[in-house]
Amino acid sequence: MLDWSHIYASRSSRMGASEIRELLKLLDQPDMISFAGGIPDPALFPTDVFEKAYRELFTSPAGHAALQYSVSEGYAPLREWIAGQMAEIGITCGIENIMITSGSQQALDYLGKLFISPGDTILAGWPTYLGALQAYNAYEPLYDRLEPYSNRSASDYRDAAKANGGAVKFAYALPDFANPTGETMDRTARERVLDLAGELDVAVIEDAAYQSLRYDGEAIPPILALDIERSGGIEQSRTIYCGSFSKTLSPGLRLGWVVAASPVISRLVLIKQASDLNSSTVNQMIMNSVARSAFADQVAKIKTAYQARRDAMLASLEKHMPAGVTWSRPEGGMFIWLRLPEGLDGGALLKRAVAEEKVAFVPGKAFFADGSGANTLRLSFSCSSPEKIETGISRLGKLFASALQPA
Structure with missing residues (x-):
């Protein structure tokens, strides 16, 4: 062999x-x-809602389009629905700020490909989501502890990354009910992450897979919402929000999304075009129907x-x-x-x-x-x-x- x-x-x-x-x-x-x-x-x-959506789609003229290629950004009606949901949690954006991905895991991979050069440093929780480590490791980064509750300075992070032959590229955070710890970052910690990212002039990747699953306690604005409030708009923000339908409606359709300033979305679209062209058209159309009727x-x-x-x-x-x-x-x-x-x-x-x-x-x-x-x-x-x-x-x-x- x-x-x-x-x-x-x-x-x-x-x-x-x-x-x-x-x-x-x-x-x-x-x-x-x-x-x-x-x-x-x-x-x-x-399952009953999905069954109804599939039946209605394939008994309508739109059924032919569902089996065709689609735009890399994603199905526009689904992106419009997502934009409405984002507005409800303080993230004002347009569909030009949203790209559909094949699950939020694909978003993490694309963002690693976009930002990481070998030897660069990622700031991450200790522990953090295993799937993110797997996605990023292919691009040969190093890791440093993201410690929003500590007094570590931006220069400390910058010097440590430089000593290892690279630069800090982004902070990766799971602010709500994190995988694996279940812990939630309070507002002060989220603000501190933004402060640190601003001082380092790097991105923040907000993994919000569990954001909808709050059972008690007061809701805290997403990091991107705080960033928009500070910066004056999504086009001025440095935070990239990764959402998912997997934990709410279905993981089997493999659909997630990215919300970010339009220059970042444009770059991610190029990566998607070189990867899988577009997420499944039929899955996007079905998810749009189910999300609007049953989310x-x-x-x-x-x-x-x-x-x-x-x-x-x-x-x-x-x-x-x-x-x-x-x-x-x-x-x-x-x-x-x-x-x-x-x-x-x-x-x-x-x-x-x-x-x-x-x-x-x-x-x-x-x-x-x-x-x-x-x-x-x-x-x-x-x-x-x-x-x-x-x-x-x-x-x-x-x-x-x-x-x-x-x-």
């Missing part, structure tokens, strides 16, 4: 399999309680369900976790982040949890750009009933307690 390794580009060595994608295979085991995949519950999808009701439905599951998991953690284990208390989203006592390893415990207790989770190490965080893990509550959550957390509590016992 041909040895391909010497032919691959050097950047391919930075590409690794997603631990989460691998763990999703465990969902096929009927006796496994999985808190691993950060995915929506398929039982909550509005508000669907979001209300899933928020009720996910809030009950979050509450059940928090109650079970209080009941079953041994002393020394701590966890986040998210106001929304799909995740709770656990920190185990030093010396315990999430990866080793996962093997035991699967083999002995039939419970799966994601070890936290994968979410750290430097491979630290061995004593952390992520739990997702989105796809488990309160009864399964109680059973699964009880089993994990017993396992963690046994691991803490002296040998």
Whole structure:
């Protein structure tokens, strides 16, 4: 067999399999309680609304256009609907500021391609979204900690990047119910990110995949909304907002969007033209129909369900976790982040949890750009009933307690 390794580009060595994608295979085991995949519950999808939309589309003259190529920017009526939604959360923009992507994951990849040269530095959370690390790693960056609550100066970040042979290019933030921690940045932290980006003269990438899933607490304006308020308009802003339908209506249609100043959108359109020409036309037309008829009701439905599951998991953690284990208390989203006592390893415990207790989770190490965080893990509550959550957390509590016992 041909040895391909010497032919691959050097950047391919930075590409690794997603631990989460691998763990999703465990969902096929009927006796496994999985808190691993950060995915929506398929039982909550509005399948009847999608069925009606497809039927109406393909019994109308527009059905022919749905099977054709389309413009790279995306289906105009869908972009108009998104612009209306953005206005409701303080982001005033036109469709010229919006591009449709094949999921927000594609947006992250395109933005990495647009901004990162080998050796440049990305400011990111510690931990941060694994999918972002995978998207950006192909472009050979370095990472530094985005610490909006610290007193680190812009010159400190700039000097560290220069010492490593590159420049800071952007700050990547998940301000609402972050994956993996479930934590939310308060307004002061969001303002601080903008201050820092302004001093460094770099972009801010706002990953807002979970923005609609707030269960309690006061809503905080998106970073882009704060940026527009400061700068006087989206064309003067430096923040790039990445949205998604995957956590609200359906991940299967693979549709997300980017909102940014028009020069950035124009560049992203060129990347899309060289990549996949346009996101699926039929999917965009269907999503436009479903979003206009069912988005508000669907979001209300899933928020009720996910809030009950979050509450059940928090109650079970209080009941079953041994002393020394701590966890986040998210106001929304799909995740709770656990920190185990030093010396315990999430990866080793996962093997035991699967083999002995039939419970799966994601070890936290994968979410750290430097491979630290061995004593952390992520739990997702989105796809488990309160009864399964109680059973699964009880089993994990017993396992963690046994691991803490002296040998």
